Amino acid sequence: MGVEWKNNIDIADALERVADLLDTQDAMPFRVGAYRKAAATLANWPDSVAGLLAEQGEAGLKALPGVGKSIAATVAELVRTGHIGLLERLEGEASPEGLLASVPGIGPELAKRIHEELGITTLEALELASHDGRLERVEGFGPRRAEQVREVLAARLGATGGSVSERGPMARRTGRGRRWRCC
Incomplete structure (x- = not known):
């Protein structure tokens, strides 16, 4: 598990950054909204999202409000590797x-x-x-x-x-x- 991504706020900030970049690149509004909704959920979640991933895997993340399969995979990638490939691609395109x-x-x-x-x-x-x-x-x-x-x-x-x-x-x-x- 990535040491620097255990904090729910850090994870939510990364998802919010994805949403911001998608928005500036005129992505579908529902996609931008999905990342923002998931970011808000994770920022306010009372338990460690990284801990939830360690205990229940991506299925545990998908059980959270507003977190679907794609965003659960994104969060898992961030927690496990310390980065998000999608975010890096979006930043490159920006x-x-x-x-x-x-x-x-x-x-x-x-x-x-x-x-x-x-x-x-x-x-x-x-x-x-x-x-x-x-x-x-x-x-x-x-x-x-x-x-x-x-x-x-x-x-x-x-x-x-x-x-x-x-x-x-x-x-x-x-x-x-x-x-x-x-x-």
Whole structure:
């Protein structure tokens, strides 16, 4: 059993981190909610979750409210190994280069150049750079590719209320979620 993951709060924090990353990557809301619900259950559980796993296995975890097969396996992995593979993958995908490379027409090398040269870390900032001409100054970009990125991002971010073209170039994101304000 992983020595550092015996505390229910630490385990709940790890599940909450998974939920946060899933949320930022637009995962299905029920999946995000499942991780949050399980995190709340484990944080408030009066007995040691690691002890429950040691005594009853994953079946004991699945008996807890809001903890299904997948989350029980995730908790077991964390307690036994000290890490969560899913969390590590999500954190890797949350890197600026990974996020930028998720846009069709931008590969890993081009994403790295955009991040390094323009300091862009979000899709909203990438879209703004595609509108204000900065993107076309990055080696590997021309007007045609910048237009393609504008169209892809307008469709992707417009569906979530985040497109610059939908809300105007002076709006910016405030806090968590998709609330926007001007200037």
